Structures are given as structure tokens and as C-alpha cells.
Amino acid sequence: MGRFTLPRDIYHGKNALEALKTFKGKKAMICVGGGSMKKFGFLDRAQAYLEEAGMEVKIFDGIEPDPSVETVMKGAEAMLAFEPDWIVAIGGGSPIDAAKAMWIKYEYPQCTFEDMCKIFGIPTLRKKAHFCAVSSTSGTATEVTAFSIITDYSKGIKYPIADFEITPDVAIVDPELAETMPKKLVAHTGMDAMTHAVEAYVSTANCNYSDPLAIHAVEMIMNDLVPSYNGDMSARARMHDAQCLAGMAFSNALLGIVHSMAHKTGAAFADYGAHIIHGAANAMYLPKVIAFNAKDETAKARYGVLVDYMGIVDKSASLDEKVEALINYLRKMNDDLNIPHCIKNYGADSYPTENGFVPEEVYLARRHDIAVNALGDACTGSNPRQPSVEEMEKLLDCVYYDLDVDF
Numbered sequence: 001m002g003r004f005t006l007p008r009d010i011y012h013g014k015n016a017l018e019a020l021k022t023f024k025g026k027k028a029m030i031c032v033g034g035g036s037m038k039k040f041g042f043l044d045r046a047q048a049y050l051e052e053a054g055m056e057v058k059i060f061d062g063i064e065p066d067p068s069v070e071t072v073m074k075g076a077e078a079m080l081a082f083e084p085d086w087i088v089a090i091g092g093g094s095p096i097d098a099a100k101a102m103w104i105k106y107e108y109p110q111c112t113f114e115d116m117c118k119i120f121g122i123p124t125l126r127k128k129a130h131f132c133a134v135s136s137t138s139g140t141a142t143e144v145t146a147f148s149i150i151t152d153y154s155k156g157i158k159y160p161i162a163d164f165e166i167t168p169d170v171a172i173v174d175p176e177l178a179e180t181m182p183k184k185l186v187a188h189t190g191m192d193a194m195t196h197a198v199e200a201y202v203s204t205a206n207c208n209y210s211d212p213l214a215i216h217a218v219e220m221i222m223n224d225l226v227p228s229y230n231g232d233m234s235a236r237a238r239m240h241d242a243q244c245l246a247g248m249a250f251s252n253a254l255l256g257i258v259h260s261m262a263h264k265t266g267a268a269f270a271d272y273g274a275h276i277i278h279g280a281a282n283a284m285y286l287p288k289v290i291a292f293n294a295k296d297e298t299a300k301a302r303y304g305v306l307v308d309y310m311g312i313v314d315k316s317a318s319l320d321e322k323v324e325a326l327i328n329y330l331r332k333m334n335d336d337l338n339i340p341h342c343i344k345n346y347g348a349d350s351y352p353t354e355n356g357f358v359p360e361e362v363y364l365a366r367r368h369d370i371a372v373n374a375l376g377d378a379c380t381g382s383n384p385r386q387p388s389v390e391e392m393e394k395l396l397d398c399v400y401y402d403l404d405v406d407f
């Protein structure tokens with residue numbers, strides 16, 4: 001039996017934020033990040049709309065990028081004190097993900113972070129509150145997904161919480177919120193979305209319901225991401241939809257080892273100043289993982305289908321030529337978006353540089369542990385080809401040094 005779960009309502013397009021006026025309830029807690037939503041007026045508007053709907057509103061702010069377990073616990077305490085029947089998370093993936101985890105703890109105060117991390121092990125929610133997510137970045141699609149990514153900084157590891165219980169009840173995908181994104185955020189979140197679509201399409205859990213969403217997302221992102229990065233606001237609006245389509249696909253079809261590696265490298269070198277931003281990590285690793293996965297015949301054929309839809313080589317080309325074309329296309333996108341090709345060249349502000357943050361000896365000393373952690377990541381199981389520890393170490397070498405994958 002398959003299951004395909006999405007929010008009950010997805011409000012999209014210009015002025016979608018106004019949907020908040022129609023909500024029914026008594027108390028809403030708005031969860032928000034460090035200031036961009038306040039600065040650009042979206043927080044005040046969200047609050048006013050909810051008040052117009054007759055609700056008492058409280059704000060929990062200051063949720064940091066890549067939110068910590070501690071922030072989740074603090075937010076849950078605030079919810080337990082205020083007792084909202086709506087949780088409205090507004091911002092990028094970070095505040096929305098943090099709010100999802102707070103929601104679990106609010107509904108089940110005894111639930112520990114370890115309990116939350118048991119895949120598809122979350123007890124029934126919605127006994128206290130419903131959840132609305134309003135996305136301001138165009139990448140994670142957490143407004144429609146069954147996932148929340150929380151970082152345990154004591155271990156330097158990102159943990160995915162995964163359960164359809166945390167798929168929001170309502171998603172609001174209003175392109176106006178994405179207009180204020182700085183260029184770099186457009187690039188990173190956009191390549192995150194591209195990775196979601198490609199990984200979902202070749203995932204072992206792909207299905208007839210997720211495939212069209214993944215394919216259409218890839219086509220839209222290839223056409224709209226670079227123009228959006230260069231300031232075209234109609235392309236920016238389409239990207240906001242495209243990333244959501246990719247999210248609907250991967251929330252149900254799951255992901256693969258690009259994400260396993262991104263989760264386990266993201267904070268692994270934080271002590272060297274190298275916080276490897278999620279979308280940048282995906283952008284660097286995706287071409288390598290495609291080369292690795294293409295050794296699996298089913299995955300290779302699926303990459304071929306994607307390439308046919310993208311129209312980047314003649315349909316009569318061989319599958320090997322199509323895979324190569326896809327890899328080259330994605331690498332060219334990284335160049336157009338000023339994203340490096342490997343960790344060694346990942347420098348200040350995530351831009352390409354000769355001497356990146358992560359020294360070779362530090363990388364080599366940590367490689368084995370990262371490989372083991374990546375294999376254990378929740379995204380590994382649905383990857384079309386299962387790597388051994390040695391293969392994962394070799395893949396990590398490829399993404400550290402920008403080597404070709406020949407295994």
C-alpha cells in the first residue's frame with residue numbers, strides 16, 4: 001500500500017498570506033526567525049490577519065538558522081505556557097522546522113528529542129493545535145513536507161524528524177515573501193529544491209503520484225532559478241511554486257544520499273568556521289551522486305527520462321551521454337550561481353576559493369566518521385544504490401577534492 005500525504009490546503013500566488021484572515025481558532029503562536037520577516041513587514045501583516053480572524057496572537061522569535069535542540073525545547077515551553085490552537089511558522093526552513101519539533105513537544109511534553117528522531121514514530125498530533133507554514137525561501141518546501149531538520153550541536157550532527165504527522169495542515173506559498181531573499185539565499189535554496197526533485201525522482205520510493213511533481217519541478221527550476229538569481233521577479237515567483245512541487249514529491253518519495261552527506265557534513269567542520277550551507281552542500285554533491293547512482297540501471301534510465309524532459313541533449317543520445325549531460329548541466333548551474341564544486345574550494349560566504357575553510361588533514365581525520373554517519377542517515381535507505389562504508393568514503397573524497405566518480 002502506498003500513501004501520499006500533503007497539507008489539506010495550499011494557498012499559493014500573490015496575496016496568499018491573506019488566507020490567515022480565514023483561520024478559525026482562539027490563540028495563534030507565530031514562530032519566526034531572527035528578523036527578516038519583521039524587517040520586511042510580513043510578521044506584522046501575519047499578526048494583523050490572525051487578529052482580524054479574532055485570535056489572540058503571541059510571537060516566539062529569534063529562531064536561529066539550522067535550529068538547535070535547545071531552541072526547540074524553549075519554544076515548546078512558550079507554547080505550553082500560551083496554549084495556542086494554531087501554530088503559524090513563518091520564514092525559511094529553519095523557523096518552520098523548529099516550530100514543527102516544538103509542536104511535537106507541546107502536544108507531548110514527555111517526548112524527548114531522541115523520541116522525536118524515531119522515523120515515523122511520532123504519536124498523533126492535533127490534539128492541541130493545528131499547524132500552518134508560510135515559506136519565505138524557495139527551497140526546503142518544509143511548508144508541505146513530513147520532515148523537520150534539527151541540529152544537535154553537541155554532536156555536530158543534523159537529525160531529520162520524519163513523520164506524516166508533522167506535515168502541516170496549511171501551507172502558504174506567497175511569492176511576495178521570496179522577493180526579499182538575497183542572491184546567495186536564492187542560489188542555495190534553489191539548488192536544494194533541484195536536489196529534492198532529482199533525488200525524489202530516482203528514489204526507490206518514487207511512485208506515479210510523485211513522479212509528475214518531480215519532473216515538472218526540475219523543468220521549472222532549470223528554466224527559472226538562474227533568472228531568479230539575476231533578479232527576475234516573475235522567475236522568482238515561479239521558483240517559489242517549483243520548490244513546493246519538489247517538496248510534495250520528496251515528502252512522499254523520500255530523498256537519497258546527497259541529503260545524507262549534506263546532513264552529516266553541514267556542521268561537521270563548524271569549528272573551522274565552515275558551516276556548509278545545506279543548499280550549497282547539495283549543489284556540490286548532486287553531480288557526484290548522480291554519477292555514482294547511474295551505475296544502477298534503473299536509476300540511469302530515470303536520469304535519462306529527466307534529461308529527455310529537460311531537452312538538453314538529443315533524445316537519441318545514449319543513456320551514458322544523457323547522464324553526462326545532466327551532470328554537466330548541473331555543474332554549469334553551480335558556476336552561474338557562484339557555488340563551488342567541492343568542499344576544498346568552499347570558502348568565505350560559501351563562494352568558490354582556492355583555499356577553502358576545511359584543511360585537508362582535518363577532512364581526512366573526520367572522513368570515516370562522516371561516512372558512517374551518512375550511511376546511517378534517514379535519507380540513505382531510499383537511495384537507488386546502497387554504498388558501502390568504503391564507497392561512501394570514496395564519494396566524500398570526490399566531493400572534497402572534486403574528483404570524477406569512477407566506481
Ligand SMILES: NC(=O)c1ccc[n+]([C@@H]2O[C@H](COP(=O)([O-])OP(=O)(O)OC[C@H]3O[C@@H](n4cnc5c(N)ncnc54)[C@H](O)[C@@H]3O)[C@@H](O)[C@H]2O)c1
Pocket residue numbers: 033034035036037064065066067091092093094095097136137138139140141142145146147148149158177178179180181182185189192278279
Ligand atoms: N524540513 C525539510 O523538509 C527540509 C528540507 C531541506 C532543508 N531543511 C532544513 O532547512 C534549513 C534551511 O532553511 P532555508 O534554506 O530555508 O534557510 P533558513 O531558514 O535557515 O534562513 C536562512 C537566512 O535567510 C533569512 N531569510 C529567510 N527568508 C528570507 C527572505 N525572504 N528575505 C530575506 N532573508 C530571508 C533568514 O533570516 C536566515 O538568516 C536547514 O536547517 C535545512 O537542513 C529542511
Ligand SMILES: [Zn+2]
Pocket residue numbers: 140192193196259278282
Ligand atoms: Zn534539502
